[in-house]
Amino acid sequence: MSGNIKIYKYKTLGNVAVRLRDDLNNHHFVLLFAYNGTGKTRLSMEFKDQSKKRKKNPVTDTLYYNAFTEDLFHWNNDLENDTERHLMINRNSRFFKGFRELALEEKIFTFLERYADFDFRIDYENWTIVFSKQVKNPKYKPETEELEYIIQNHIKVSRGEENIFIWCIFLAICELAIDDAESYSWVKNIYIDDPISSLDDNNTIAVASDLAQLLKKGKDKVKVVISSHHSLFFNVMYNELRNIEHKSHFLHKNGPEGYILRATDDTPFFHHVAVLTELKKVSTTQKVNTYHFNMLRSILEKTSTFFGYDEFSKCIYGIDDDVLFSRALNLLSHGKYSIYQPVEMNEDNKELFNRILNAFLDKFEFQLPEILA
Numbered sequence: 001m002s003g004n005i006k007i008y009k010y011k012t013l014g015n016v017a018v019r020l021r022d023d024l025n026n027h028h029f030v031l032l033f034a035y036n037g038t039g040k041t042r043l044s045m046e047f048k049d050q051s052k053k054r055k056k057n058p059v060t061d062t063l064y065y066n067a068f069t070e071d072l073f074h075w076n077n078d079l080e081n082d083t084e085r086h087l088m089i090n091r092n093s094r095f096f097k098g099f100r101e102l103a104l105e106e107k108i109f110t111f112l113e114r115y116a117d118f119d120f121r122i123d124y125e126n127w128t129i130v131f132s133k134q135v136k137n138p139k140y141k142p143e144t145e146e147l148e149y150i151i152q153n154h155i156k157v158s159r160g161e162e163n164i165f166i167w168c169i170f171l172a173i174c175e176l177a178i179d180d181a182e183s184y185s186w187v188k189n190i191y192i193d194d195p196i197s198s199l200d201d202n203n204t205i206a207v208a209s210d211l212a213q214l215l216k217k218g219k220d221k222v223k224v225v226i227s228s229h230h231s232l233f234f235n236v237m238y239n240e241l242r243n244i245e246h247k248s249h250f251l252h253k254n255g256p257e258g259y260i261l262r263a264t265d266d267t268p269f270f271h272h273v274a275v276l277t278e279l280k281k282v283s284t285t286q287k288v289n290t291y292h293f294n295m296l297r298s299i300l301e302k303t304s305t306f307f308g309y310d311e312f313s314k315c316i317y318g319i320d321d322d323v324l325f326s327r328a329l330n331l332l333s334h335g336k337y338s339i340y341q342p343v344e345m346n347e348d349n350k351e352l353f354n355r356i357l358n359a360f361l362d363k364f365e366f367q368l369p370e371i372l373a
Helices: 013-024 040-055 105-112 159-178 201-217 231-241 271-285 291-307 312-316 322-332 347-364
Strands: 007-010 029-034 062-065 073-076 086-089 118-123 128-136 149-153 189-193 223-228 246-253 259-263
Touching: 007 013, 013 029, 013 040, 013 223, 013 259, 029 040, 029 231, 040 062, 040 189, 040 223, 062 159, 105 118, 105 159, 159 201, 201 231, 223 231, 271 291, 271 347, 291 312, 291 322, 291 347, 312 322, 312 347, 322 347
Parallel strands: 029 223, 029 246, 062 189, 189 223
Antiparallel strands: 007 259, 073 086, 086 128, 118 128, 128 149, 246 259
16 A cells, blocks of 8 residues: 555544535545444434535435434334234335335335345335245145245345345435436435445345446436445445546544544555554554454454465464464453443453464564554
């Protein structure tokens, strides 16, 4: 990476949102990489609200996808009869303004069939969605007239299937905004925050590729911000959009001082390098918390997989105290330590952490960029 990396400091997420809007004045897309807990969802809402502040208008110009989008849907599980399960829609949201008039089922299904094998039906009178799936008929036998497969209605789809369904609704609405549908003529910007929760790597790549194709189609109609903590999704989006005018940043907390935006215009930011840089920083400052052992073990596991080893300890084999280091990582990384409730390690464990990290970095010689000013 270049030695002249651009680093910008901001006091609040509101200031970051202003910067992102300014970026969109001269670019089609902004890509943002940030860890969970940095404030990505809050940033998306700050971005949405900026248009209200600028134009003194209670109506936003931004169609957004984030955790709040998923909250527009909730389940009625029919606890009394356990048969008529359906997903309920918050009809009062502007998100659904064109639903009834535009009959979105076909558009939604065009996206959905790429990722899932269930069907759905929207009831516009009651604002509910019923799911169905083709299943093996338990009564079927070759010598009978029973069908081999039947349709099972009112099914409860999994959380991952629900998320991908909501995502497909969002894609259908994005397509309408790009195609100048009157109901979504207010959309000037699209803000997408972490759309790939609960997806495996194959589906993550598929979602990123499909999204990129749609956004390329609409690059002259709407401006787009995409934020994610998922390194694979971020890198696929970066490579898909790299030949179109865009800005790319790494967003990082700057302690009590606010936030840092680090330009990543030359190359996408790789997750393992970012994590190693963070671990090196806590090692230097002696702010080693319980969950940092989990992070370190995760890096060793990824490195071992890359080199074809069958266990993470193989990538520290041969260094001094490798057996001790392996046992320590096994023991100290098994706790479910939360990044949101950190507990500082005792001095002996801090020293052990530093020795393992430094031995690993000495062996593999990663080039770690300066993320923080």
